Amino acid sequence: MNIVGIESSCDETSVAVITENKIKSNLISSQEFHTNFGGVVPELSSRAHLQTILPLFKKALNKAEIGLKDINLICATAGPGLIGALLVGLNFAKGLSLSLKVPFVPVNHIEGHLFSGFLMPEKPEFPFLSLLVSGGHTLLLLVKSDTEIIKIGSTIDDAAGEAFDKVSKMLGLGYPGGQKIQEYAERNAEEIVKFPVAKLKSELDFSFSGLKTSVLRFIQENYNGEIPEKDKCLIADSFQKAAVKALTSNFIKALNNYKVKSISIAGGVAANKHLQSEMKMIADKSKIKLVVPELSFCGDNAAMIAYRGFRLFENRIIYPLDYNAFPKLKNNFQLP
Amino acid sequence: MTIATSEYISSSENETKLIASDISQKLKPGDVIALVGQLGTGKTFLVKSLCEKWEISDVTSPTFSIVNQYSGKINVNHFDFYRIKNPEELYNIGFEEYLMSGNTITFIEWADMFPEILPKDIIKIIITYSENNKRKITIE
Numbered sequence: 001m002n003i004v005g006i007e008s009s010c011d012e013t014s015v016a017v018i019t020e021n022k023i024k025s026n027l028i029s030s031q032e033f034h035t036n037f038g039g040v041v042p043e044l045s046s047r048a049h050l051q052t053i054l055p056l057f058k059k060a061l062n063k064a065e066i067g068l069k070d071i072n073l074i075c076a077t078a079g080p081g082l083i084g085a086l087l088v089g090l091n092f093a094k095g096l097s098l099s100l101k102v103p104f105v106p107v108n109h110i111e112g113h114l115f116s117g118f119l120m121p122e123k124p125e126f127p128f129l130s131l132l133v134s135g136g137h138t139l140l141l142l143v144k145s146d147t148e149i150i151k152i153g154s155t156i157d158d159a160a161g162e163a164f165d166k167v168s169k170m171l172g173l174g175y176p177g178g179q180k181i182q183e184y185a186e187r188n189a190e191e192i193v194k195f196p197v198a199k200l201k202s203e204l205d206f207s208f209s210g211l212k213t214s215v216l217r218f219i220q221e222n223y224n225g226e227i228p229e230k231d232k233c234l235i236a237d238s239f240q241k242a243a244v245k246a247l248t249s250n251f252i253k254a255l256n257n258y259k260v261k262s263i264s265i266a267g268g269v270a271a272n273k274h275l276q277s278e279m280k281m282i283a284d285k286s287k288i289k290l291v292v293p294e295l296s297f298c299g300d301n302a303a304m305i306a307y308r309g310f311r312l313f314e315n316r317i318i319y320p321l322d323y324n325a326f327p328k329l330k331n332n333f334q335l336p
Numbered sequence: 337m338t339i340a341t342s343e344y345i346s347s348s349e350n351e352t353k354l355i356a357s358d359i360s361q362k363l364k365p366g367d368v369i370a371l372v373g374q375l376g377t378g379k380t381f382l383v384k385s386l387c388e389k390w391e392i393s394d395v396t397s398p399t400f401s402i403v404n405q406y407s408g409k410i411n412v413n414h415f416d417f418y419r420i421k422n423p424e425e426l427y428n429i430g431f432e433e434y435l436m437s438g439n440t441i442t443f444i445e446w447a448d449m450f451p452e453i454l455p456k457d458i459i460k461i462i463i464t465y466s467e468n469n470k471r472k473i474t475i476e
Contacts, residue, residue, distance in 0.1 A: 010401070047428050082402060084429045136400035157380055158397040166375060166399075175419075209397070213376035327405055 002066050003073045004096070005306025006053070008089030009081025009109045010136070013052045016302035017064035018310065023119065024064030026296065026303040027056055046084035053092050060302075071102055075309020078106035079326035086325035094321050105309035106323045108330075112304040114141060114149065117264040117291035119307055124291045125261040131251050133275075134267035135161035135176070137329070138206050138247075140254050146311050152258070153204030153250055160243060161269045163208040167215050167239045171232045182272055184236035192238040193218060197246045204250050208243065215239050240274055248278045255286060262289040271298040344473040345466075352378065355473060356385035359461070362475075365410055365439045368455050370447030373463035378471055379445045382463065383414055386443075398445070402429060411440040417449045426453055 007014040013029040029052040061067065076093030079086055090106065097104035113132055117124045124130075124143075132139040138160045140153030158166075161178060168177020173184065195214050198207035215235065219227065227235070255263070265279055276292055283290035297304060312318070346352045363369070363386070371379040384395040392408035398416040406412045413434050420426060431453065435442055447454060460476040 046430075080401075082429055134400075155396060157384070159400060162397060162399050170375070209376075209380065216376045327403075 001072045002064070002070050003075065003306045003310050004057075004060075004071050004093075005107075005302035005304070005309060006057075006074070006076040006089040006093050007109070007112070007300055007302040007305045008049045008053065008085050009077045009079070010085060010300060012300045013049045013056055013089070014300060014302035014305075015053070015056045015060040016306045017060055017066060018303065018306045019064065019066070023303050024066070025060040026301055027060045027063070028299075028301060029056055032056060032059065046082075046088055049085050049088040053088060057092070068100060071096070071100055073103055073105065073310065073313055074100075075105045075107050075306050075313075077109045077112065077305050078323060079109065080329045081109060081325075081327065083325055083327045086327070090325050098321060103313065103318055104321060104323075105312050105317075106319055107305045107309045107312070109300075109305070110137065110139070110329060111149065112308045113266040114143060115308045115311065116266050116293040116297040116301075116304040118311075119297050119303055120291060120293060122289070122291060124264050125289065127258070127260045128262040128264055128291075129251070129254055129258060129260045130264045130266060131247060131270075131279075132267045133160045133247065133265065133269035135159055135165065135269075137267065138208070140204055140250060142254075142258055142260070146315050147317070152254055153202070153206065155206040155208060156200065157207050157209035158212060160206070160208055160247060161267070163212050163239075163243055164269065164272075166212050167236070170216055170219055171227060171235060173232070173236075178269060178272060181236045181240055182274065184233045185240040185274065186237075188233035188237035190230075190234050190237075192241055193234065195238055195242040197242055197249070204254055206246060206250060208246070211239070211242055211246065240272070244272070244275045244278055247275065248282060251279070252282060255282070255288075260288070262291060264291040264293075266293060266298070268299050271295055342475045345470055346473060347468070347470045349381065352382060352471065352473075353385045353388070356382060357389055359473075359475065360386050360389040363441055363459075365441055367459055368435060368442045368457075369444065369459045369461055370454060371443060371445045371461050371463070372448045374465065377463040377465050379463060382461070382473070383412075383443045383445075387412055403434060411437065413437070413440055413442040415442065415444040415447075417444060417446040420449065423450045423453045426450065 003018045005016040016026040017024040074093045074097045076089045127144045130141045138155035142150040165177040168180050173180035198210045344355045373379050380397045387395045390408040390410050392406040398404040398414050399418050404414040462474045464472045
């Protein structure tokens, strides 16, 4: 069975082919078309998706060594995301489905991330608790089965990845900032500055706005202009530790409240090494399996969309072709 | 807290909520509001507080998503230009269509990055940070 996945919810266009549980191709536009984008953050627009989707699709089929007639299932992200961007991938998938007469499955982008651990050799076991952290989302989710997902915590203001990006910009390290913050943090040898971690009424929710502001005030109060490299390392390390602590302390609370067989992290921030090592410690201490997706499955990618679409298809969750894109995350996670 | 027609001083989140209550009465569907203020001045928090008055409780930062849409007593578009590199990108995601949707108030964080794209009759809310963690909120 050849499954095609298409992702276009935000900056990246991505197309993947999965054949009998093997990822044959998982192409991401910014990595495939360096000449078009200069290898930087791609332009944010529906037009950019429109320009890349067809050549990317052809390339993905070629790499997987299949033709159009070999496709058995088409899955595409339907939301959440930018409506104009979503429509490009979704309508492309619908067109393919109609012309090739193969089933079409719309996929929730967040569910794609959530199940990305299943693309690894060591897979999560139900029920599992997952921390989904990216530039746009910070979620604590209890996953009981393929079709039962319960949101137990989320950010009330900024996403965790957004805080990394904004602190990186304050330090003059550029955007996106996750990787840079990690590199600078690793070079710090000094005692860290203690930045506050917000305590909220709902104890499994997160807040990163206050942390971002305290880092900014610290910089404003202590530096006039250029920050020495050594101090950039100190601030990066202090911020990273505070952010990861905010994530893991809620995770520990959730782990005490829910009985689960495994735990996972997902999304772009899951690539952070400090977060990974802290999660490893939690897993070891609770003698529970931890699943961390490899780097290429952390960011937005179509392999996770193909996989999630396939699981829905197997559970007979199929929608007609008039299924529309949705910009916002739905509370109950079920596609409407 | 001092209340003037167009200038407020807030020294806490609770005071900002009271100020939001006052400002919310001055806004009506169709309005486009530019939020101007440095990082950490509380632009998102002000939108969150305003939206609570319209029975919207799920306001979060739109920095990554560029735009969040909410609905309660009215509909709200919540834009953030922080991540936008040129105005062309805004046209490409359908910025003008968003502004035209009915019964909707539009907020734009970091609106001053692209003044050329903003409607002429835009309402400006400027937030500045002053000593002792206070915020000055000015409406123009």
